[in-house]
Amino acid sequence: MNTPAMHTVNLVKIYQTGGLPVPAVRGIDLRVERGEFVAIMGPSGSGKSTLIHMLGGLDTRTSGEIWVEGKRADTLNESAWAILRRQKIGFVFQFFNLVDNMTVADNVELPALLGGASPKHARERREYLLCELNLTDKADAAPAQLSGGEQQRVALARALANQPQVLLADEPTGNLDSRNTRDVLRLLGEVHRQGQTIVMVTHDARVAGLADRVVTLLDGQIIDDGAIAPTRRRPKGGAGDVVELRG
């Protein structure tokens, strides 16, 4: 079988708060194939955010294994994780984490430059991403001058700047209104079609509906994992079941 983009073996996270052990993730085996788009859903407190943070090396695991493209990653130290992220992983946080004293354009170009892209290539990629997200006219602004929704879109552009092997995202549409969500949905759909692997924690069914597969967590464990099958009735550019006609 092909090497998966990412996989975990019996992954466990136990937080120690006030002396009491609180298990957040309880033995997760997850396999993400290359090019696959996996949505992770579940109620708050089910371990979704902890899981995605561990996959990006932003939180340490208590036990179990994390593998990125066939290489063991959970045993890496912090600086080795930083290098792995720079080379292979894009991360979108729930609360953007943009660099405040840099322009939007520089925020987006930075990861590509750190990853070794030429300045010309980094600029072209930035222009493409900002244009797709309707942010071209904000390129020279500082993050603090943007709305929450705009900052969230910049964070997505930054995560994709490097064309990472895997895009990890934690509730990337949490701050967006419906129009901005539409731009984000379009871009995600497009990079996914281009082969981008995506693992995304989301509560937003519009985003989850784009995924190839949905993994549902409850109480730190996977309770459902499977493809979203097409509905029997496809909207054929005509009437969906949006409204019901009564006689």
Added chain:
Amino acid sequence: MRLQLLALLSKEPAHGYELKQALEQIFGTAYPSPNIGQIYVTLGRLEKDGLVRSVDVEQSNRPNKKVYYCTAEGREALDEWVDSATEGPRVRDEFFMKLVLAPMTGIADRMTLINRQRRHYLAIMRDLVELAQQTDQDNRPAHLLIEGAMLHLQADLDWLERCQEDLL
């Protein structure tokens, strides 16, 4: 469809086919295209109830067409319609019946029921996202309808999550 047709007729008199076109144009892809037979049946009932009346209009080379207009009684019915609040949506009771009754009879597992239902809702959501992308951006009523359907679906998914948490 009675009151939608009555509302259109209160604006100006029209024949059946014009009403069909008007509905399609206003609501766009999000609305099931009404069939012309259904429209004539509804107009017939409205006329019988005295809410609309029709006149035959002569046409050269063609059979007469029937043009309908709204009566004072019709106008009153319309006022009553717009002035009253609309019933709220109800919980999907059929799924809830399965959820409560199936395990009691041992024919299904509740986790499995909820998981299957979630995937089904997500597939519908995917269709709605596609429908929104195919719908003309300038057709605001169509987009609002689709967005309404999405919000209802999101609420249904949140509720499934609640049902699932309750099983813990």
